[in-house]
Amino acid sequence: MLHGLRNWASSKYSAVLIALLVISFAIWGIGDFTNMGNTDVATGKDITISQEAFLKEFDRTRRQTELQQRRSISIADARAFGMDQQVIQSLVRDELFRHYLKTAGFSASPGMVAKLIFENPDFADEQGKFSQELFDQILFRNGFTEQEAQTLFFTIMMENQYAQTLIKLGKASPAINTGLTQTSNISVRLKMIEVVIPEQEISNNDALEFFNKNQDLYKIPQQHQFEILNIDQDALRSTLRGAIKDEDVQTYYEQNKDSFRTEERRNFIQFRNKSNLPKEEFVSRVNAYQNHNNDSDIAVIRFEGKTKASLLDEMANIVFDLNEGAISEPSSELMGEVIYKVEKIIQGTIPPLVDIKSLVLDTMVDNQLPEAINDLYIAVEDRLAAGETFQSMTKIQGLTMKQETISKNALATALQLPDRQTLDDILNLQPGDEPYGFNNRKLVPSFIKLLNIEDERPAQFDEVQEQVKSDALVEKNIQTRDLSISSAREDFGNAMDKTLTRQQLTELLQGQDLSPILLRDDIHAFIISDQKAIVAQKVELISSDQKPDPRLNPLILNELIVELQSDVLGQLVDSGDLKTYPANIEGALSRFN
Incomplete structure (x- = not known):
């Protein structure tokens, strides 16, 4: 769940994927199959994963996988893929790490979390301003409540604080310290050859030859x-x-008229305390609010014609309990206190x-x-x-x-x-x-x-011809690319001379480890795809007095967070007295049936 939202708090220029550390179930304890009244799917010394949390994340993961693969995935299919174990591992990893950061003394104020969300371009409208409706839509589409999103951003900020602390203390690995932190504001002069090969062609004879060499790979199940x-x-x-x-x-219509009534809609205003005003001052300003007011301490967002079903639960429960003209009590959220005012109630009607x-x-x-x-x-x-x-x-x-x-x-x-x-x-x-x-x-x-x-049984060529062609094409592309790389190395004396900023180099190499360029002097080939590679060698590093490019921060922090998780989680797992409860997992998944 945490990794599903982390990219919202990271720069869109970052090409580094957050690694998912897989915790082996072999080192976990197995809880009592009889449950003894416990319904949790996993527990530890400092954490608990409930059935409800597991079910919600399992269903969210399954639906996201369906969208990615553009096909329906049943519960049976998902379990066959090991999705249930992956989800539990992900939830346990996130909870362990979150607890670790809290006990280490890292935190973030509601104002800091709010600022992170308000300034995130993914939640901005066409004018570049924060859009509550867009924010709600993104949360709804990804199956998150606002409270969950705020909690996740809170954790992301703790992670980033810890990563920055390690950088300042010099406790990150030499590769990260030297290759990322100390070189984040430099340019690199290098010699390079960009290898790009055209899409190769595969004839039927080529495919048949490939099939004959790899016949054992092709089976009809x-x-x-x-x-x-x-x-x-x-x-x-x-x-x-x-x-x-x-x-x-x-x-039937006469007897059930009311069931065909259109949904009640409401026009309302959300007031959010951006500046941590005292509660009494916040309430006073909301009560005095007029349409033409411009209060820099309060974010004002209007909602028109909203049904209860179209809103997130927390917001809907407050707004639809108010009468027309009424103002809610302040409710505390990580993004600051919020007050709602209902301007108009649009009653539902029964159509003829x-x-x-x-x-x-x-x-x-x-x-x-x-x-x-x-x-x-x-x-x-x-x-x-x-x-x-x-x-x-x-x-x-x-x-x-x-x-x-x-x-x-x-x-x-x-x-x-x-x-x-x-x-x-x-x-x-x-x-x-x-x-x-x-x-x-x-x-x-x-x-x-x-x-x-x-x-x-073994497949006949005609039965798998298209798959064979596709596989043969991949092999031919890679072979041709690798031959081109060898030629580039031999002809490297004619390589072009180029100077790139750290950011430009990151984008050129699509987020790959830059240490072969930044820390070494030999010729290195960076594989971009089956048809593309960059053959490069550092000539010199050029220092700059400019501040590091802020777009690099998420890249540096994410790589450091991954390293941090890898180092810390093993210790947490060993000392965490972790147990899973198979009977409770089965009981949770049976609800889908």
Whole structure:
């Protein structure tokens, strides 16, 4: 969670990724499987990870991974990837490190945290001013509350303070001290050759030759052939909708009018105490506020036509408890005290039936659908018990059948399996077994019958031709690039002479370790991609009286934070009496089912 937000507090020019230190579960204790009333998923001498914190972070990580990979990831898939263990490790790492920093005496005032957030360009509008709405949108999109974000920024500031302290005390590694801190305000004169190769071409003969050399790498995984009987919700909804009479719609509307009322909306103002004014002074200025006021100590943000659901919980609960014209009590947050004033309450209205007839019909169908699905499920079970085939049941409205061959690795995604147990049950099926029924991820019943299993086998070239071409292309690009690097080394006497600032060098090498340039005198090749490299050698370092480029600070601090975590976390883990509770982890994840 902490690493998901750290980039907000870092410069957009920083190309260094925050390393995720993986803590091996082998060195952790295993808690009692019987729980004894404890519902935490992990504990330590100084930390506790609750089921709620684990569930929230697991779901957030899974959804972010879905966005990155542009595909649905089930709970079973996520667990197969080890996401549950990764999330626990991440939460434990962050809590251990946060506790360590606090006990070391590092802190940040609410004003410092507020300043960090208010001045962050990611939260600025087109005029460059802090936008509360944009801030809320980013938090909402990433699944964070404002309180969580403030806590994370608070931790980031503690990390940065510690990193800066180590720099000043000279306790960072020689590479970081010399290569980053002491050279952050210098320029580097170097000789360099930029190696850029064009995209190579792969013919069918090239691909076939590559396949023949690497045939053992290409396998067709175990294949499962199924008959699949699905409940077609769209067809079932259409049938239910067609059976509803106009008089039934009218009756339902009259009986449930209030449920179709539009949401109440509110226009309100948020006043934030930017300058740590005394509480009484802050309240007094808010009470005296007029639209034309310009108070440099108070941030004023207007919200128009907001529904309760569109706001973060903390804000919504306060604003929607106020009457029109009322002003809230000050509420304390890390970013400073906040007061809300409701200017106008826009009551919801009930539209006439003619305007929302389709919505009313959809609502009636939604209400009837679960029972209809359940009735259909029971009917299918009864017919299967009587010996009927899937094919014979396709005449029933709302049922569809198909035959499909699915690789073992794709079963969870293709069948939309809800959990690991269902996947295990299906993997244990044998041809000729009775049909197996389950509720998929969307809670819609499906029935499958295993017809055949084809064992894993070596692939034929035609079956994997596109993948082979892609792999052969990568290899050819790398080989061509490496040959070009060798040629550049041999022809280095003709390298161009160039002088770059520390920042320009960082951007050119895309955040790679600069010590081969800054601390050594030999020729070094920096690999940028499969098709690009920089071959360079330092000529001299040129000192500057200018202050270090402030854009470098996040880069320096992030690299130092990673080093700090690596050094400190091992000790914290060893002394932290850490335990995980498998039964509680299972109990937490079962809520998704």
